[in-house]
Amino acid sequence: MKYPITTKTKLLPNILDADSHCIGSIYTLGSIYFNGRINGDLCAAEKIVLGPSAIINGNLEAREIIIEGTVFGNIDNCVHLILRKTAAIQSAFVHAESCQIERGAGLQILDMDISSFNAE
Numbered sequence: 001m002k003y004p005i006t007t008k009t010k011l012l013p014n015i016l017d018a019d020s021h022c023i024g025s026i027y028t029l030g031s032i033y034f035n036g037r038i039n040g041d042l043c044a045a046e047k048i049v050l051g052p053s054a055i056i057n058g059n060l061e062a063r064e065i066i067i068e069g070t071v072f073g074n075i076d077n078c079v080h081l082i083l084r085k086t087a088a089i090q091s092a093f094v095h096a097e098s099c100q101i102e103r104g105a106g107l108q109i110l111d112m113d114i115s116s117f118n119a120e
Contacts, residue, residue, distance in 0.1 A: 014032040018035045025043070032044050035053045040058045073091060087105040097114075
């Protein structure tokens with residue numbers, strides 16, 4: 001699902017913290033902070049921020065994605081991807097225009113398509 005890079009309305013971010021467990025996909029036209037567990041895809045038009053307790057068993061799609069938690073799934077249609085040192089990614093593919101990876105992030109990716117790459 002492709003979302004427009006910009007939206008005409010300002011939406012408040014959605015927040016689902018560590019006590020959240022979702023079964024099924026979540027879609028939002030704004031941004032989401034997620035620190036719980038989800039068995040399904042997580043898609044946002046603007047930004048996804050995964051906290052350190054987040055465990056995602058599904059795909060991610062957003063203009064900007066910041067990952068501190070664990071992802072078992074693909075990352076697609078991302079303009080800017082940031083992987084913090086606590087991130088753990090197991091994926092068949094990651095497609096992003098730019099990627100910033102902090103030292104310590106765990107990656108297991110078969111196909112990584114990144115236009116601009118920065119490792120710290």
